[in-house]
Amino acid sequence: MDPVTIPAEADTRLVGQLRAAGLRVTPQRLALHRILAQSHRHVTAEGLLREASSELPGLALPTVYSTLELFADLGVVRRVAAPGAARYDTDPSPHDHFTCSRCGALIDLDTSASRAAARKAAEAGGHRVDSATVVVSGHCATCLAPA
Ligand SMILES: [Zn+2]
Ligand SMILES: [Zn+2]
Structure with missing residues (x-):
């Protein structure tokens, strides 16, 4: 960043x-x-x-x-x-995201290890990888916090 x-x-x-x-x-x-x-x-x-x-x-x-x-x-x-x-x-460098299905928040994650694993899994299936991103979805901490 x-x-x-x-x-x-x-x-x-x-x-x-x-x-x-x-x-x-x-x-x-x-x-x-x-x-x-x-x-x-x-x-x-x-x-x-x-x-x-x-x-x-x-x-x-x-x-x-x-x-x-x-x-x-x-x-x-x-x-x-x-x-x-x-x-x-606005940061074009590779990084992954968490998305909230309630409020639509998009939050950066540091998940280079899982990205490498996803890439390897695709290559093991004989596919050529151009880019790999991991998107984790759910409810964000703000939405889960008691009002
Ligand atoms: Zn949320
Ligand atoms: Zn981002």
Whole structure:
């Protein structure tokens, strides 16, 4: 986890990645990326639209969604397999998640050992592994805590 990313540095990195992929550098892409780079979290397109609405008043949900998909393809964010709305992790490095079926919370887990086991099990079945993630689901500690 990398809590503080200097925005200018984030801009430079994104510009390089967009140009390398032959994509246009737009003010919207830069602004959304800067918002994402502020902290490690798991965003939905709706959530990012809310965060960005003061800075980008004319922004529409489909644009946010396609920008997040673009960033996921570039490896800037990572799509997280979780029930419900598509989530994007601002930390693209491999790590696993716990999902709460009641409140929808998505919580990071340190499970590199089980990820290696899942990978090995797939390879033992003759499959070629491109990536491995472990998603644990249930009720989160907040939901279980007495009110
Ligand atoms: Zn919960
Ligand atoms: Zn995460």
